[in-house]
Amino acid sequence: MRISLSWLREFVELDESAEELRLVLDDLGLVVEGIEHVGEGLGDVIVARIDEIRAIEGADRVRLVVVDAGNGPLEIVCGATNFALGNHVPLAPVGAILPGGFVIAERKMRGVTSNGMLCSSRELGLSDDHAGLMILDDLITPRVGQGLLEALSLTPDIVFDISVEGNRPDAWSVAGVARDLATRLGRPLSSPPLAQPDAGESSSPFASAGIDAPDLCGRLTVSVLRGVKVGPSPSWIAQRLQTAGMRPISNVVDASNLVMLELGQPTHPYDASSVAGRTLRARRARSGEVLTTLDGVQRELAKAGRGLGDTGEDCVIVDGDDRVLGLAGIMGGASSEINDATTDVLLEAAFFDPMTIARSSKRHSLRSEASNRFERGVDPQLALRAAARFVEILRESVPSLQWMADPLDVWGETPHVPTVVLRPSDVERALGISLSHAEVSRILEGLGFATRLDRDQISVVPPSARLDIRSGAAGRADVIEEIARLYSYRRLPRRTPSWPEPGGLTDRQKLRRHVRDVIVDLGAFEAWTPTLGSDADFDFVHPGTERVRVTNPLASDESVLRATMIPGLARAWGRNVERGTGDVVLGEIGMVFSHPLATENPRTTKGGAGGLVALQLPVETEHLTVVLGRDDDDATTAVAFWAVLADRLGLADVVVRSDESAPRAFHPTRSASLVDRASGATLGHVGEIDDQLLGQLAPSANARRLGVIDVDLDVLCDPSLATRVSHLAEVPSRYPSAVIDLAFVTPSSVHAQDLAFALRSTSELVEDVELFDVYLDASLPAGTRSLAFNIRFSSDERTLSEGEVVGAREALIATGATLGAVLR
């Protein structure tokens, strides 16, 4: 909201500088987002008349304009085209300095000399309008050679751009901001002059008003204004509107806008002659009704909207023929608009149910200055005061304006005004500081709250404008916020609390940190890939499976919640390959999602209005995914990476089992499951990314192999599924170990790790079994390979005898035989 200092000063005395006021406003929660100095640097600008317009040879973007600014003809090159002969425009002559320090100099172009610059409103810092030159004839009766400031009755001003929070509808006006300032600074607050209705003929039965939907329209006032002459507003009004960022349109519309900016009450003027029966009624729109709003859009009314709590209700204003004139509180229709011939005006000033306006405005995608205010809540008591202010302002241009006696005033339901009781300890309990009754009352009364000291309690009744103040405990919090705000948050005490309960991480969180540290230690770059992916990515990995889809994605290929991080990481790697930095391992810990229909144990939670519906939500699983893209990386290095990771995580025995059960993102013949030997649980998979998928995701990777590890952290973090090595330390034997190598010709159906496990379990004397060579050769029987193990024997009690070693060796050979493995 743009508010000028001169306007604020009409309500409260302010001697502070703009910067000083910024600090005060910020501290009141009325955050100043910008300060603009309007009308500064315009001292040199004068009024000039367009006397001649000529083309310049060879130039089609600019023309030569001859103007008179009181000292004879001046030739000026000009790029704008929005003016005609005889128009008056602002001229910055040679030597003038415009806002922002821009110095005007004589310029030569295309053989023509330009002796100054004709200006747009924006170039002068007067408004955002830069569609062309500022045509002064639209605003004033200009005189050639006159200073622009004088001609526009402009005084340099300061404009604050204030951001008003959603719970402060009362502050969305000059009067509201002034009230906060006056209370904080301890100064009196003035009221603007208001007109009185004329004595004489009563508004009724000349006009009538009614409310058929009292829950949607809480108050409808209609003032009958006669003898209206539509024309331009006086320049001070035009300037007020422009500095506030609104365009002046006509004296009637401008008066309506000015009142809205000043007091916060939107009003709507109708041409009485086009309102049947001079009757305005507020009612519910009926299904099937349509309205063409002022923006030219035809709108279907009373049509249920998408989204929770939207029943499709619209409140409309209708005339005596029950014809819809406008969408109440949001936008009018064209049929009853004020026009040049208007002489009688019906001025509507009303209160509408904020939620109804909010829903209608959202459903119709129609926001207006009026709807923005009504949906936050306009003071229900303000309507007739606003009408009085409207008349006062319109009389500036139409002194003979009549305001018929007894304006129509019909009431529906308005919000209940609560009485909030502050108990003696409430303020201290909330703010940690004790404030005197006098201080509390001074603040609240300044803001228009009525307070009454009742023994040691203070009963507080908020002013009608403060629709944000609730009742009960919530209302107490609202009132205490007002006290704190006006007292100043910066003056409140600070205390660092402490408590006996210790802080810290859960086991799960510690493990997650550990996993991250280990993959980084092993050379991985930690990546962050998109949660939202494409259907194509999803389909490759989970064809025909239900997916979790976003209703309103930013792009069609960002519409599905990922079920695996593999495509995202492969793509991230592919981009690095393109940049020549693909010699890298990327890893990510993140959530993957599965649809409730595609999972056995969907998550159920409460949702819907009031949280009364049991909703099934996607299952979220945390995964670790690593892709290995260094030059020689493949499934083999992925297995090695996993082995080191598993070792660092203290996993007891996870078997790498090539069983082709890996998800489709994995290479069909170069992947394996990671199975916990003791629990049988699958922790994840290891291998390479499917070559065809990789071709799609990283086309520039050119048939390189990309190793991959994917681990379910939910399983990894569950010690009953992912078995840990015993925390009991084993002290190595003090006696020497005997070391032998055994090579077995082993059927390819027997896993090396299973054989190793069997060997290890054969005898107490076996200290360690480690695979050191795999040998494939045509000389071996078909369907076999040779597995060579390095085996250490030892005993805690003695040095093993040769006989014991030989015996153990025989036992191991026998064990191999039970699995079909034959000593080579």
Add this chain to the structure above:
Amino acid sequence: MTTSPLANLATQTTELLAAVHALSTFEALREAEPFITGKRSILSTLQKSLGGLEPEARRAAGAQLQEARRTVEAALEIRRSELALAARAELLESDRLDLGDVVVSAVRWPASVGHPSLVASTQRELEDVFIAMGFTVSDGPEVESDWYNFEALNIPPAHPARGMWDTFYVEMGEPETVVLRTHTSPTQIHLMEGAVENGSLPIHSVMPGRCYRRDTPDARHLATFHQIEGLVVDRGITFADLAGVIETFTRKYFGPDISSRLRPAFFPFTEPSAEFEITCTICRGEGCRTCSHTGWIELGGCGMLDPAVFEAVGIDGDEWSGFAFGFGIERCVQMRHQIADMRALIENDVRFLRQFS
């Protein structure tokens, strides 16, 4: 009477189909194709021979020939995909690797240095500051119902306040009932509900996590981002405790010469609410472009828990009080490392990632 040029068409078609079935490799198919359906095939020869017929007869014969061609072509395509599958299967088979046989000790392991994600490391540093102040860390789901993301936080359905968040809705249940969480605040509700159920109040916890807003990414915003949120529910907690926690955190994380201040703001789930600002870390409070010459920059929001939130989760506001605060982790990252364009954080460019340890 001359014989029709198509007199032997049936036999010829059968022969062609047999030839198609006999193709045993992809290469053989490619070589044979011109002789089966291409320019040098019997079908093309027959086509040319139709030129001499009467128009009527030519049309009929043409249709007949076209039919035969379709049959042969279809068979060829089926064979082509069969052979492609077989070739793929053969390739996969020749590529087969039994990962159980990998000799880990024999794998050559290039020396390479890894780097943590800047956002994840920052999140950890923030957690550690709060852990030292006595906070636990809590996680929560990224997909939430509207109840947890909005209504329990005092943002009722269709309330204009919902417009404060650009929400991604999930296609599930009634429209707009399932969302990608727009903030970490729903985790507060889960924590409070859980504590009420287990009788385990008080709560002193921070909740970091990934959030989503439907906002086109630019230099200062990402549609996916991380927040960290703090929640304290205990006996005798006041606004002074909130201001103290914010100040302690600010000094511990940003440094002893950086301080904090609060100014009034609006959040539906806290009352009184505040925006918290810290000394500009670029100019140390002197005033610069980053802080619009005020010496302060906005970091996050905070406030005393609104009684409506207590009511939604069933906590007795006469016995317990509390506060919450939250801010963006990327914002901390951007401030500390002066990253001009936040999108660098999601591009996974190794040249960017390798700068951070």
